[in-house]
Amino acid sequence: MGKTLFEKVWDQHIVEKVEGGQEILYIDRHFIHEVTSPQAFSGIRNRGIDIFRKDKIVATADHNVPTQNQHLPIKEALSRIQVDALKQNCEEFGIELYGLGHPYQGIVHVIGPELGITKPGMTIVCGDSHTSTHGAFGTIAFGIGTSQVEQVMATQCVLMERPKTMRITIDGEIGKGVYAKDIILYIISKLGTAGGTGHFVEYAGSAVCSLSMEARMTICNMSIEMGARGGMIAPDETTFNYVKDREFAPKGEAFEQAVAHWSELYTDEDAVFDTEYNFDASDIEPMITYGTNPGMGVGISQQIPVMDEVDNPGGLSKSLEYMDFNPGDDMIGKKVDHVFIGSCTNSRIEDLRLVASLVKGKKKANHVDVMIVPGSYQVQQQAKKEGIDKILEEAGFELRQSGCSACLGMNEDKIPKGEYCVSTSNRNFEGRQGPGARTMLVSPFTAAAIAIKGSIVDPREFLMQETAV
Amino acid sequence: MEKFEVLQSRAVLLDAEDVDTDQIIPARFLKSTSREGFGDNLFRDWRYDEEGNEKPDFVLNNNQYSGKILVAGRNFGCGSSREHAAWALYDYGFRAVVSSYFADIFKGNALNNGLLPVQVSEDFLQEIFKKVENNPDQLIGIDLEQQFISIKGMNHHEHFDINSFKKACLLKGYDDIDFLLSKKESIKKFEQQYEEF
């Protein structure tokens, strides 16, 4: 019997199988950031051991950092202490740090791919659940807890049970105004937030193959939102072209050799998955969430479900109470106070280009605050080079400096209590963007349309305007 | 890590499904660089209002209920990988969480910190909810060696699954790092024949 993509990569990294079904998995790259690493460094210190493979660790500061005036000391004391602790720890143990002010700084899942650190066939971990982003390259990438961060520091390995395999095939044509974010929000709305638990997902099908690398990253990024350990996509020409010539990618002959190896990474025809789902891309319209988990999403032209349409009416009523929405409400026309464009899901250059293409020559609605936070310093510089910053500025949008920002509100970028934020991030949990904040998840294209209109709108209206001109 | 053998305790009922780790410990409380003290902010925004006053309708503020076992609806611990969620539950005093379904990363984090996730059937979960609601002094027993959970004084018990390696670790109070460190030679041998492309 053939092997799945997941099995091929996993099997290449098994050091040893342990009784009870656990396996020792060798890790090629370990990303760390300031929030989930300090306790792991202390653990290493307390054990009196050294870090085993320092050259396989890359560190950045992203979760806590301000997105304005990054050259000044961080105002908030606890954030500053955490960012400083990362710097001291990296210095003490000899780890490469792309901290504030470094040209490679950015959200950990944005910088890995853009620097060519993330490559097909690797195993990658990070103390962050959206590590699944790197799966877009045909990589086994998953989030771990701090105890495991310490394990990897100590031994470059994790101990874990082999997850089950799932394939989600998406064929058919993707509609106009529909983006990767809509595809993944649609899938999560169908499978639920626990639909992928225990599984590693492979996304396949013609619709997935047609996507750019950045769009594939958006899809893999949100695998965790359906409970899956990770998601991956078989590498192809699109992947190789993306990796080629990046800072840390192999060059010349080494690159050719790598491509030969990477080309073997696909699911064999006779391989069997534990679970399979099929979707048709043409069924998908721009999506928006109405509730307090990423599974609570609908097509933007649709209504919030009513109680007898859902499995968990208690959960729905609690969510709608938090959002101050009613069952059966239309999403279109709902009021919006803030628009946040950023996060490891949608803050790459293609996202900013898309936003700029929609807002060019228009103005944001007066009452809406718009925050655009690039995923990395490099994305910010590229946006400036392309004049995107000017287009955004003219539309009344603010392009800030890179970091996680209002995705989780650990820095000062918080949404005030009770206010509505349309966000391109990945989680609409209660209080995620600040205590009492109300989040609706959308694609960058939809977010841009809503910022202009000032209320929830079908972004396809803006496509029609363009064709009419 | 502390050993876990048997636990007999009253239980705290959290009647909610899909409890995510952002609720267990909100991001703004993740700024500590040590593992201690997170219990004070466990379920912060469900437990306290903005002024820091207790919300009387939240179960942790209801002194009828107490104990080392938290019982919650399905898909407990979804969302962020923050191990701080497991630390907060442990620091508050919980030693076991009972649910009909756990998110993967939370489950692993809990096991790595001596907090036992006990996955039971939906029916058994409802049974515990009913019994404890009627009688907050109802004791729940958890026997890790035998892998069963029981509603004390009643003929109700249920078997639960746990990976045999993780079980041995919990019973002995060992952690994975001790084990992996003992495998250093195999890891080095693996590295010699392994090529990264």
Ligand code: SF4
């Ligand atoms: S952008 Fe949001 S989801 Fe992504 S790593 Fe940062 S906090 Fe996590």
